[in-house]
Amino acid sequence: MAVTKRQLLTIDDLTAYEILTIVEVADALENQARDIGYLPPLLRGKCLGMIFDETSLRTRTAFERAMGDLGGQAIHYNGAEARVGQHAKKTEHLPDFVNVAGRFNDVLLSRIYDFDTQERICELSPVPFINGMCDKHHPTQALCDLLTVKRHFGRLEGISVVFVGDGTNIALSLAQSAAKVGMRFTCATPAEFALPVEQTARLAGFTATTDARTAMAGAHVVVADAWIPMNKAHEAEERRAVLAPYRVTPDLMALARPEAIFLHNLPAYRGDEVVPEVIDGPQSMIYPEAVARLHVARALLLSLLHPDWFGIVAAAEAGPGTLARLLSELTELPGMKVSA
Numbered sequence: 557m558a559v560t561k562r563q564l565l566t567i568d569d570l571t572a573y574e575i576l577t578i579v580e581v582a583d584a585l586e587n588q589a590r591d592i593g594y595l596p597p598l599l600r601g602k603c604l605g606m607i608f609d610e611t612s613l614r615t616r617t618a619f620e621r622a623m624g625d626l627g628g629q630a631i632h633y634n635g636a637e638a639r640v641g642q643h644a645k646k647t648e649h650l651p652d653f654v655n656v657a658g659r660f661n662d663v664l665l666s667r668i669y670d671f672d673t674q675e676r677i678c679e680l681s682p683v684p685f686i687n688g689m690c691d692k693h694h695p696t697q698a699l700c701d702l703l704t705v706k707r708h709f710g711r712l713e714g715i716s717v718v719f720v721g722d723g724t725n726i727a728l729s730l731a732q733s734a735a736k737v738g739m740r741f742t743c744a745t746p747a748e749f750a751l752p753v754e755q756t757a758r759l760a761g762f763t764a765t766t767d768a769r770t771a772m773a774g775a776h777v778v779v780a781d782a783w784i785p786m787n788k789a790h791e792a793e794e795r796r797a798v799l800a801p802y803r804v805t806p807d808l809m810a811l812a813r814p815e816a817i818f819l820h821n822l823p824a825y826r827g828d829e830v831v832p833e834v835i836d837g838p839q840s841m842i843y844p845e846a847v848a849r850l851h852v853a854r855a856l857l858l859s860l861l862h863p864d865w866f867g868i869v870a871a872a873e874a875g876p877g878t879l880a881r882l883l884s885e886l887t888e889l890p891g892m893k894v895s896a
Contacts, residue, residue, distance in 0.1 A: 562684040562860060565675060565691045567732040574859070577869045579703050579712075582848070582855035584872035584879050589625065591876070595854070596781040596883045597627020602861055604628065605661035606688070607677075609635040609668040610786070612824065614846050615688045615696065619665055631661065631831035635668070651680050658682040663860055669786065684860040691785070693724060696856070697821050698729035698885055700848035702737065704841055705777055707848075713738035718775040718812070719746045720768050720793070721802045721829050723751040726821050735759040744771035746798050768802050772811035779819045780804050780829040796828065804830040809839060817841045862886075872886055 563569055572580075574743040589595050604623050606616060620630040650673075658681050666687035674693075680686040681870040687695055705872060706712050717734055719727045723745045731751065740761040743751055747766055756762050765771050772778070772805050783799050784792045809816065818830070818840045826832045835842060859865050864886060 563681075564686045564695050564856065564860075565678045566687065567695045567698055567729050567736070569695075570736070570848055574737040575699065575733060576698060576712075577872075578852065578859055579706055580853045580860065581868055581872045582699075582851040583707060584702050584876070585854050585872075586851040587876060588879060588883065592880075596859060596886065597677075598862055598883070599623065600627035600885060602626075602628040602662045603660070604630040605633065605657045605664045605859065606630055607633045607657070607664065607668065608636075608668040608688075612667060614849050615665075615667055618849035618853045619688075619857075622851055622857055625653070625850075625854060626857065628662075628857075633657070650676060653684060654680040663857065683824065685858075686856065689725065691787070692728065694725045694729045694783075694821070695733075696849065696852060697726060698733040699856070700845060700852045701730055701779070701819055702733055703823075703848045703852055704819065705739075705847040708841060709776060714740075715776045716740040716742070716774050717777040717779060718742045719779045719781075720746060720748045720769050720771070720804055720808070721780050721799055722783055722785075724781045724785070726779070727751055728755060730779065731756060731759055731762055735761055742771045742882050744768040744802065748798070768808060769811055772808060775812035775816050777817055777819060778804060778809060778812055780824075781821060782823065782825055783828050785826070798828070803828070804834050806831070806837075807832055808834050819845050822846060849873070 585595060589882060606619060608616065616632065623630045623658060654677050661683060663684045664681050664685040665688045666674055668674055669691050671690045671692040674687050674690045687693055702712060705715055709715060717739055719730065723743055727743055728751055731741045731743060741764045742765060744765050744767065750764055756764065763894060783795050788795065804818065814841060818834055819833060819844050820830060822842060824835055824836060834840065862868065867882060871879040
């Protein structure tokens with residue numbers, strides 16, 4: 557086990573070293589899979605339980621595929637089945653559900669909008685826990701953004717990231733990650749949509765501004781997120797009016813470095829937070845960014861479940877030949893045992 561407290565509720569659950577090793581192993585495993593066409597069943601007999609309050613494309617696909625690639629399996633619970641999140645009024649006792657699900661599975665992932673519910677599930681879970689997204693944090697997205705940046709620029713330290721728009725969960729998790737790995741992070745938002753000062757005041761390399769154009773100077777990476785969260789649809793027109801100066805356009809991108817890339821966690825709303833000329837243009841990395849979630853999922857699951865995680869990290873750092881030899885030698889994990 558490498559990840560602090562055997563959980564990923566927020567980025568604060570990871571040290572800088574843990575973030576960097578997850579990114580390193582994610583990259584190395586993807587290179588290995590591409591070179592030989594498969595990965596060994598390092599998680600054979602292990603099962604991931606996934607709880608989704610809403611439908612999911614990228615997170616569900618990434619983690620189901622990751623478990624399959626590593627020889628394990630995944631079980632999907634929708635909100636109605638789990639009776640959590642928006643279905644909580646019909647719920648059975650939450651500790652009952654979590655403890656039962658935790659005894660059928662070896663790790664739980666939950667994607668429920670309300671952070672307090674996520675935190676409660678994390679506290680109750682008898683097995684490692686992953687926050688697949690909530691209203692305040694999106695740690696797995698931050699990790700896959702770091703991997704995307706690392707693969708494109710070859711480094712993280714010294715890279716300048718600018719987030720433009722509404723200060724969402726995407727902005728906070730990425731700002732926290734950037735601070736830990738030596739990146740500079742500027743959050744350009746309207747004052748009323750800024751990230752909470754109490755969460756950013758001590759972040760190294762963090763700057764908040766209301767001036768999107770000034771923020772772009774020197775940016776390697778420009779990030780945007782949807783302007784209308786699922787629980788703010790009734791504020792759509794008001795939000796569009798306030799956020800209009802923060803729309804990512806070719807003119808705004810031209811203020812960044814010539815080699816700058818554009819990232820977006822998706823789904824995107826072309827014409828709101830970004831125009832088609834940018835998100836569908838040559839600087840956009842949204843599709844490699846989306847697939848990076850699979851690579852991160854493999855590494856994150858191994859960090860939580862595999863007994864020789866540190867050996868995998870060392871082999872990944874040593875190079876592809878060493879990693880290939882280790883992967884061929886690792887003992888497969890025993891099958892799942894259901895606790896009484």
